[in-house]
Amino acid sequence: MTVTSADVYERFGVQRVINAAGRMTMLGGVALTEEVAAAMAEAGRAYVRLEDLKNRAGEIIARLTGAEAACLTTGAAAGIVQMVAACVVGDDPLGVEQLPDVAHERREILIQLGHWVGFGAPVAQMVRMGGGRPTPVGLANSVCPEQLALSITAKTAGYLYVQSHHTVHHGMLSLDTCIQICHERSVPVIVDAAAEEDASLYVRMGVDAVTYSGGKAFGGPTSGFILGRAALIRGCRAQERGIARPMKVGKETIVGLLVAMERYLARDATKVAAEIARQQQLVNRIASGLRGLPGISVTSRADEAGRAIVRAAIAVDPATGKDAAGLARFLTEGPVAIYPRGHRVDEGFVAIDPRPIDDRDADLIVERVRRFVGG
Numbered sequence: 001m002t003v004t005s006a007d008v009y010e011r012f013g014v015q016r017v018i019n020a021a022g023r024m025t026m027l028g029g030v031a032l033t034e035e036v037a038a039a040m041a042e043a044g045r046a047y048v049r050l051e052d053l054k055n056r057a058g059e060i061i062a063r064l065t066g067a068e069a070a071c072l073t074t075g076a077a078a079g080i081v082q083m084v085a086a087c088v089v090g091d092d093p094l095g096v097e098q099l100p101d102v103a104h105e106r107r108e109i110l111i112q113l114g115h116w117v118g119f120g121a122p123v124a125q126m127v128r129m130g131g132g133r134p135t136p137v138g139l140a141n142s143v144c145p146e147q148l149a150l151s152i153t154a155k156t157a158g159y160l161y162v163q164s165h166h167t168v169h170h171g172m173l174s175l176d177t178c179i180q181i182c183h184e185r186s187v188p189v190i191v192d193a194a195a196e197e198d199a200s201l202y203v204r205m206g207v208d209a210v211t212y213s214g215g216k217a218f219g220g221p222t223s224g225f226i227l228g229r230a231a232l233i234r235g236c237r238a239q240e241r242g243i244a245r246p247m248k249v250g251k252e253t254i255v256g257l258l259v260a261m262e263r264y265l266a267r268d269a270t271k272v273a274a275e276i277a278r279q280q281q282l283v284n285r286i287a288s289g290l291r292g293l294p295g296i297s298v299t300s301r302a303d304e305a306g307r308a309i310v311r312a313a314i315a316v317d318p319a320t321g322k323d324a325a326g327l328a329r330f331l332t333e334g335p336v337a338i339y340p341r342g343h344r345v346d347e348g349f350v351a352i353d354p355r356p357i358d359d360r361d362a363d364l365i366v367e368r369v370r371r372f373v374g375g
């Protein structure tokens, strides 16, 4: 499941870290499986007509997810740029060449104000890169259907829905409502679903295009893809001769993503159960390693968002004069930096996400926690 030995980073003088936080872009996304890494290495050693590979990759991803068509991108951010460009100029060669300048007024991309967020870069900036004019709908904490309906004019090129923990989660219109209002007025609905796990859901709901990161839920290399209606996907692909040229996807990446997607979508109940058992074993290993340590207690916690993940919550008793925030800091500042999930230190614990770690990492975490208490 994980590949955590990577001396190559040390060779170039960069400190390797132990990721016990989850799928963090900041820490390099996902460690590739041996199978994905090997497929990428093999792809890198031969020549291919890139156009053939891209066409075939799109067909395969579309078939795997049930979409009409698909194309690969460098990530979901590029996916937003290309979906917007497709809404604004389609595959018109002159329009493609002129972007991000646009000669016509029909270029507004509507976004509910609570979705006007950043994911490390502003969503609205990605819209502008694609030639769109980001146009807010409603207020930061409330949007009503009339506000969306009245925002649609002859200048509207599309509607962007952002599905993410980064957005405001109350007072916004549901995706179903947005689709209904937009489609009644022939406005395409595009979705940023970067970190989502269900690769068929949005297409089934009837959106016109949706983009995902390949390197988040699906365990692929740094990459992404767009699913959607054939005409829009043609528009997305057309940008490869324009603004998407600096977002070029290489042959190794395409092959790595294909293998990762095949594996992800073929995983069955047995595989999911085996991974949960592996996680539970790691949680138990940490718990037994820390048993009896004064001021420390370890419990097993299910994922808050209901995904199939169990984590080790390491609580620090404040009566010891130490606290969970101190433990999180101590772990990241050690000789090998260990990054736990620290978002709930205020509640008295740090969590260890077992997905990216192995037994050796678990033992190192135990050793560091023991040192924190003892030293």
Ligand SMILES: *Cc1c(COP(=O)(O)O)cnc(C)c1O
Residues within 6 Å of the ligand: 025, 074, 075, 076, 077, 078, 119, 162, 163, 164, 166, 192, 193, 194, 195, 212, 213, 214, 215, 223, 224
């Ligand atoms: C991560 C993320 C992105 C960017 O995805 P990349 O694949 O890194 O380009 C865009 N939108 C949201 C909501 C994200 O979480």
